[in-house]
Amino acid sequence: MKPLLSIQDYKAHFYTRRGIVKAVNGITYDVYPGKTLAIVGESGSGKSVSQLSYLGLLPAPPLKIMGGTVQFEGRDLLKMKEDDLRKIRGDKISMIFQEPMTSLNPYLKIGSQLIEPLVIHRKQNKKEAWKAATQSLERVGISRPSHAMESYPHEFSGGMRQRVMIAMALTTEPKLLIADEPTTALDVTVQAQILDLLKSIQKETQMAMILITHDLGVVAGAADEVVVMYAGRVFETGSVDDIFYRSEHPYTRALLRSTPRLDKLEKELPVIPGSPPDLIAVTEGCPFYERCSYQKEICKTEFPKESTLGPKHKRFCHAEKLS
Amino acid sequence: MSIHYVLRRLAIMVPIFFLVVTLVFFMIRFAPGGPFSSEKSVSPAILKNLEAKYHMDEPLLSQYVRYWKDLLRGDLGPSFKHANRTVNEIIQEALPVSLELGLLALTWAVVIGIAAGGMAALKPNTVYDYVPMAFSILGICLPTFVVGPVLVLVFGLWLQWLPVAGWETWQDRVLPSLTLGFAYAAYISRLTRGGLIEIRGQEFIRTARAKGLTEQEILIKHSLRGGLLPVVSYLGPALAGIITGALVTETIFNIPGLGRFFIESAVNRDYTVVMGTSLLYFTLIFICNFLVDLVYAVLDPRVKYV
Ligand SMILES: Nc1ncnc2c1ncn2[C@@H]1O[C@H](COP(=O)(O)OP(=O)(O)O)[C@@H](O)[C@H]1O
Numbered sequence: 353m354k355p356l357l358s359i360q361d362y363k364a365h366f367y368t369r370r371g372i373v374k375a376v377n378g379i380t381y382d383v384y385p386g387k388t389l390a391i392v393g394e395s396g397s398g399k400s401v402s403q404l405s406y407l408g409l410l411p412a413p414p415l416k417i418m419g420g421t422v423q424f425e426g427r428d429l430l431k432m433k434e435d436d437l438r439k440i441r442g443d444k445i446s447m448i449f450q451e452p453m454t455s456l457n458p459y460l461k462i463g464s465q466l467i468e469p470l471v472i473h474r475k476q477n478k479k480e481a482w483k484a485a486t487q488s489l490e491r492v493g494i495s496r497p498s499h500a501m502e503s504y505p506h507e508f509s510g511g512m513r514q515r516v517m518i519a520m521a522l523t524t525e526p527k528l529l530i531a532d533e534p535t536t537a538l539d540v541t542v543q544a545q546i547l548d549l550l551k552s553i554q555k556e557t558q559m560a561m562i563l564i565t566h567d568l569g570v571v572a573g574a575a576d577e578v579v580v581m582y583a584g585r586v587f588e589t590g591s592v593d594d595i596f597y598r599s600e601h602p603y604t605r606a607l608l609r610s611t612p613r614l615d616k617l618e619k620e621l622p623v624i625p626g627s628p629p630d631l632i633a634v635t636e637g638c639p640f641y642e643r644c645s646y647q648k649e650i651c652k653t654e655f656p657k658e659s660t661l662g663p664k665h666k667r668f669c670h671a672e673k674l675s
Numbered sequence: 676m677s678i679h680y681v682l683r684r685l686a687i688m689v690p691i692f693f694l695v696v697t698l699v700f701f702m703i704r705f706a707p708g709g710p711f712s713s714e715k716s717v718s719p720a721i722l723k724n725l726e727a728k729y730h731m732d733e734p735l736l737s738q739y740v741r742y743w744k745d746l747l748r749g750d751l752g753p754s755f756k757h758a759n760r761t762v763n764e765i766i767q768e769a770l771p772v773s774l775e776l777g778l779l780a781l782t783w784a785v786v787i788g789i790a791a792g793g794m795a796a797l798k799p800n801t802v803y804d805y806v807p808m809a810f811s812i813l814g815i816c817l818p819t820f821v822v823g824p825v826l827v828l829v830f831g832l833w834l835q836w837l838p839v840a841g842w843e844t845w846q847d848r849v850l851p852s853l854t855l856g857f858a859y860a861a862y863i864s865r866l867t868r869g870g871l872i873e874i875r876g877q878e879f880i881r882t883a884r885a886k887g888l889t890e891q892e893i894l895i896k897h898s899l900r901g902g903l904l905p906v907v908s909y910l911g912p913a914l915a916g917i918i919t920g921a922l923v924t925e926t927i928f929n930i931p932g933l934g935r936f937f938i939e940s941a942v943n944r945d946y947t948v949v950m951g952t953s954l955l956y957f958t959l960i961f962i963c964n965f966l967v968d969l970v971y972a973v974l975d976p977r978v979k980y981v
């Protein structure tokens with residue numbers, strides 16, 4: 353199967369007064385139709401920037417794209433004119449964000465925000481779009497959708513607003529949905545509902561999904577493939593089982609150890625020692641070097657090459673087999 | 676917004692109005708001097724006649740009650756100083772002048788202020804930001820009694836483009852309304868800039884971009900309403916400030932507005948005119964603020980007055 357989105361050696365930095373923030377430092381992976389790719393990593397590891405930057409959603413400057421390609425349906429998004437990219441945003445590629453409370457405009461009715469993608473991209477008139485948007489609210493499980501269309505965001509709870517965001521993102525039946533921590537701000541029970549909703553919609557529509565999260569618990573239930581990111585680098589990629597049961601990367605393992613599990617009740621979860629990297633001080637070496645229990649001299653100066661462990665399973669690490 | 680809110684707002688007005696009438700009535704009368712004290716040539720007999728005519732020979736309390744009785748009939752009394760003219764007549768003549776001046780000043784303050792602030796907000800930290808904001812600092816710092824004479828000097832006396840006094844032609848309106856509006860334009864441009872920059876950093880603006888809206892749609896549909904709320908809430912105080920601030924401008928440009936009567940009457944202890952103009956100012960300020968609160972509630976759906 354051909355990938356829908358193919359990211360190759362993509363780099364994006366911020367040129368700030370404090371220095372160059374090297375947020376994305378050469379990442380490579382593919383996203384396939386009907387599949388969910390999860391991007392995991394501690395906060396500040398460049399997950400959001402790695403997606404928002406190629407869609408033109410970050411202020412440039414300070415953002416500067418440093419190289420690589422991001423092919424979507426065979427066209428390089430990085431080479432596109434802003435207006436062509438804008439026509440893809442909200443049509444073939446939709447996004448939902450972490451903060452359902454602030455991601456909707458508090459001054460406008462839900463309906464008038466919900467119809468925008470259809471009006472812009474499908475050239476529907478307001479009436480048609482209103483009808484279609486009402487249906488999409490129904491689809492995400494909002495009761496009394498016509499009433500909801502006439503309401504304002506503050507009249508809804510966080511979970512309900514995230515449903516509205518999802519409905520809005522889906523009105524144009526996108527090929528790719530990028531969900532940036534869609535459940536992080538929500539209660540645990542609501543989290544599960546939202547993830548189930550996303551999965552069931554994906555089953556119907558065969559859209560691809562990129563699910564950004566710092567929570568491995570979310571990954572286990574929702575993803576097909578996983579990319580583990582650290583300091584703007586990819587450390588390991590593979591199927592969910594590759595990552596959860598056959599991980600061969602010290603950072604992935606540390607991340608797994610620090611995640612609560614249902615089958616083992618632990619008093620205290622081990623935290624990964626040391627602090628997340630300063631993205632200004634990123635060097636040619638492995639950014640996890642200082643926190644790594646498998647560190648070697650070469651890690652300091654050289655980032656490891658890709659090594660293949662299985663059909664989908666790849667890692668970037670100098671260490672021999674992990675114990 | 677509920678009708679209860681409107682009614683309650685109006686009900687609060689009643690005791691405040693009562694207080695204002697009472698305070699102004701007694702304060703002006705306890706101030707040293709009186710309406711006829713400057714007229715030294717007047718013989719005691721004539722003075723007695725004058726005082727009797729204006730009921731000043733009665734006890735203060737019955738004067739006060741008499742004033743209320745007249746006021747409730749809408750009669751603000753005769754002027755003590757302008758023979759044969761009532762306060763109602765003076766207001767009828769002067770208020771339209773002041774309102775016109777004030778509205779002109781406010782209109783251009785809003786137009787220029789929003790345009791300049793909007794430009795600055797769209798291109799922050801560029802020359803489009805620095806130049807209007809430098810002017811805005813000037814406008815906020817310079818008092819009207821400096822701005823007025825400077826404008827008069829430049830456009831009236833040196834360039835001779837515009838008249839420097841009077842209130843007949845449209846040219847007469849230009850310099851006074853510019854003078855009066857300058858500081859407000861300056862302040863509104865800052866509020867616009869701040870409001871818009873804040874709104875444009877909000878997450879829902881990113882959502883709008885992610886939906887593929889054009890920058891123009893994002894500005895007009897998603898940014899202006901929230902971004903201009905600070906300006907809207909400032910309009911109440913601004914109108915109030917403009918109405919009372921017109922005083923200085925009317926004096927500089929010799930305009931027959933309310934401000935001139937107010938100052939003149941205070942100096943002359945023209946009791947009824949002081950009362951009438953004060954009450955009018957108070958009512959105008961109240962109405963302005965009330966209207967602005969109503970507009971605010973319409974613009975921001977989260978605001979509920981109950
Ligand atoms: N607009 C910006 N200007 C400068 N630095 C930024 C900007 N946006 C994000 N960054 C930096 O990029 C790095 C990666 O951020 P992000 O992708 O949001 O991390 P994650 O999503 O993994 O938590 C962080 O160090 C962050 O401070």
Ligand SMILES: [Mg+2]
Binds near residue numbers: 399400401532533
């Ligand atoms: Mg993030």
